[in-house]
Amino acid sequence: MEITFQLNGKKITRSIESDTILLDLLRELKCYSVKRGCETSNCGLCTVFVNEKPILSCSTIAARVNGAEVVTLEGLQDEAKAFGAYVADEGAEQCGFCNPGFMMNAIAMFRENPDPTDDEIREYLSGNLCRCSGYEGQLRGIKAYLAYKKGEVQNHVTQ
Incomplete structure (x- = not known):
């Protein structure tokens, strides 16, 4: 077909x-x-x-x-690069195997809910398996990126 x-x-x-x-x-x-x-x-x-x-x-x-x-x-390199720098800055990248799926789901979350709570972030990303971390680094990276996007903090990550 x-x-x-x-x-x-x-x-x-x-x-x-x-x-x-x-x-x-x-x-x-x-x-x-x-x-x-x-x-x-x-x-x-x-x-x-x-x-x-x-x-x-x-x-x-x-x-x-x-x-x-x-x-x-x-197809999302610009969007992913900006967000990925925050994830890496929080030490959440370890082996990196889960990163593409994690990034895709995080970008979808940013588009659907630009101001999620910690529980909403955890729920939205619950289908992403990461064997290296306890997800706290990813949570910190998401929160730092969202704070930057809202203008609450300056970009502290070198890109």
Whole structure:
């Protein structure tokens, strides 16, 4: 079957098998930020935006994105760079394997809720598995970035 979709702003037309998983198609298209983790929809490593909503690409049949707009972390470099500096500054980056999915979900949260409480942040990111940290560094990084975006503090991170 043939599908056509926008990937990070570029039109893509591909012939795929009916059972092709979106994660596999995206990696084939060199979107290496999309990672295979648990393969049970529990870790968040494969998160991408489809029509501006975060979805898990490991549990999505690629045919479902026909006619859709798909954005991976490769398509959000400016937004991700600004936020990522705050995460790194708080020491939350350790091995970095979970970062792409974490960044995608955090960016989705920023867009949907620009002023979340700590509990809302924890709830929103609960589907992101990180084995290196206790999530406190990520929470501090998110809070510092949000404070900067609101103008409450100056940018203390060198980019």
